[in-house]
Amino acid sequence: MSTAYKVSVTDNATPAIDAKLAQCSPARLRAIVGPACAKHVRTHLLGNGTNKRGWPSTHFWPDAARSTSWFANASDSTVIISINKIGVRQRYYGGTITPVKAKALAIPISPVSYGHVPADFPGLFLLRTKKGAYLCQGGSSEKNTRGRVRGQKLAGGNKSRRQTAALTFLFKLVGSVTQTGDQSVVPSADELMQVAMTRITEAVK
Amino acid sequence: MLDAVPFKEAIANLQKKNLLPLNLDSAQIRQLEAALRRQSIFSADTTITGYLEEIKKTVASIIEPKQVTREGMTQTVTDGFNPATARANLRATLQRFGYKPDEAIAGTIKDLSSDARLNLVVKTNTELAQGAGHFIQQNMDPDVVDEYPALELVRYEEKAVPRDWEQRWRLAASVAGDPAAAAALELNGRMAALKSSGIWQALGDGEGGYDDTLGNPFPPFAFNSGMWTEEVSRKEAVDLGLLDDDEKAEPAKLDLAELFA
Numbered sequence: 001m002s003t004a005y006k007v008s009v010t011d012n013a014t015p016a017i018d019a020k021l022a023q024c025s026p027a028r029l030r031a032i033v034g035p036a037c038a039k040h041v042r043t044h045l046l047g048n049g050t051n052k053r054g055w056p057s058t059h060f061w062p063d064a065a066r067s068t069s070w071f072a073n074a075s076d077s078t079v080i081i082s083i084n085k086i087g088v089r090q091r092y093y094g095g096t097i098t099p100v101k102a103k104a105l106a107i108p109i110s111p112v113s114y115g116h117v118p119a120d121f122p123g124l125f126l127l128r129t130k131k132g133a134y135l136c137q138g139g140s141s142e143k144n145t146r147g148r149v150r151g152q153k154l155a156g157g158n159k160s161r162r163q164t165a166a167l168t169f170l171f172k173l174v175g176s177v178t179q180t181g182d183q184s185v186v187p188s189a190d191e192l193m194q195v196a197m198t199r200i201t202e203a204v205k
Numbered sequence: 206m207l208d209a210v211p212f213k214e215a216i217a218n219l220q221k222k223n224l225l226p227l228n229l230d231s232a233q234i235r236q237l238e239a240a241l242r243r244q245s246i247f248s249a250d251t252t253i254t255g256y257l258e259e260i261k262k263t264v265a266s267i268i269e270p271k272q273v274t275r276e277g278m279t280q281t282v283t284d285g286f287n288p289a290t291a292r293a294n295l296r297a298t299l300q301r302f303g304y305k306p307d308e309a310i311a312g313t314i315k316d317l318s319s320d321a322r323l324n325l326v327v328k329t330n331t332e333l334a335q336g337a338g339h340f341i342q343q344n345m346d347p348d349v350v351d352e353y354p355a356l357e358l359v360r361y362e363e364k365a366v367p368r369d370w371e372q373r374w375r376l377a378a379s380v381a382g383d384p385a386a387a388a389a390l391e392l393n394g395r396m397a398a399l400k401s402s403g404i405w406q407a408l409g410d411g412e413g414g415y416d417d418t419l420g421n422p423f424p425p426f427a428f429n430s431g432m433w434t435e436e437v438s439r440k441e442a443v444d445l446g447l448l449d450d451d452e453k454a455e456p457a458k459l460d461l462a463e464l465f466a
Binding site: 027034046069202203 | 206207209210212214215270280283284285286287288292296297320331335338339342343346348349351352353361362363431433435436439440
């Protein structure tokens with residue numbers, strides 16, 4: 001007996017492949033990768049914690065996270081994650097900071113002055129010691145022109161952190177500061193690549 | 206590492222804003238149309254237009270610091286205000302305009318030159334522009350909306366006395382009629398909702414009687430909230446019960462043209 005089989009070939013593959021390809025268009029991949037990598041960078045920045053001295057936070061890293069956005073460059077199919085926050089680059093690269101508008105840098109040396117500049121404090125005076133020059137402020141019993149005791153609220157800085165003292169050392173004056181870079185303040189390129197690949201794998205099913 | 210690329214959506218939002226001198230306190234300002242507040246730079250009891258202009262410039266500098274080469278230097282440095290120098294600049298501007306607080310309010314939040322007030326002005330206006338910028342990025346591209354259909358409310362800053370955002374979430378979910386958002390919190394401990402949910406505007410409107418909010422469906426939602434939003438992927442959103450796997454995702458209902466030029 002002879003027999004024949006008729007095999008019907010239907011192209012189900014091409015529409016499925018086309019659908020996959022559509023999911024892998026540069027625009028779609030950028031939409032998958034950009035938000036995921038930006039979120040990862042923000043999470044990393046938030047994990048950098050507060051200042052080493054344990055002083056009340058100035059929220060530097062949350063500010064950096066809020067300033068992080070992503071940018072799709074259509075011309076070369078890239079995604080750029082950008083942190084637009086002054087100070088992040090300095091922490092990453094390190095380097096020497098020198099004064100621009102003044103003769104010296106004023107480094108906060110007290111939780112009262114941390115996150116502040118000398119202009120925030122009325123009545124600062126310069127005190128030179130063998131250990132260097134400092135900007136100081138008199139005690140909180142300073143009187144105004146009418147002889148009334150000025151409240152601490154007018155003394156500037158973080159009033160809740162003030163202690164009663166005749167003299168408060170607020171800033172040390174220095175000619176320059178050299179800081180060591182710390183590349184761990186942002187995620188590595190490998191880490192971001194991993195995030196991107198994981199998200200693409202998840203999204204392009 | 207590359208030089209930073211400008212956060213163009215945040216910058217566009219700030220640039221679109223008009224100056225709105227007001228002789229109103231914060232309660233009276235809340236009575237103004239939300240759209241007007243969204244499109245304006247203002248501050249309670251602040252009538253000096255030149256000062257508002259300086260606030261706008263200062264915030265622009267914080268949002269978009271520049272890489273510059275200074276004379277005699279070979280490497281670039283980042284130039285712009287940080288919160289401390291911004292505060293000092295605005296205080297100096299007030300002095301130039303002859304501002305002097307009444308003794309009764311000196312040093313308080315009502316004193317335009319106090320640390321507390323300047324911090325609030327700088328922080329709020331910076332975060333509003335950044336929040337609007339993120340909101341635009343989250344909602345403008347249909348592919349992004351499809352891949353990340355939801356947002357999660359998360360804490361960015363620890364506070365000594367944190368406000369009860371979970372309670373606000375419950376009330377806002379109720380007002381917005383979004384049981385899925387309420388369930389995401391109750392069942393998964395996450396304040397997550399679809400981008401198209403009315404819960405975001407309800408949070409910004411302070412539904413439930415909160416008077417510290419800013420009237421926007423994007424963070425910071427309220428003064429000094431410390432809260433922000435992060436995008437939630439489709440897979441997570443499905444797992445949280447916010448939408449079905451094959452359901453079409455929709456962007457927020459706010460007209461984005463309101464937010465930028």
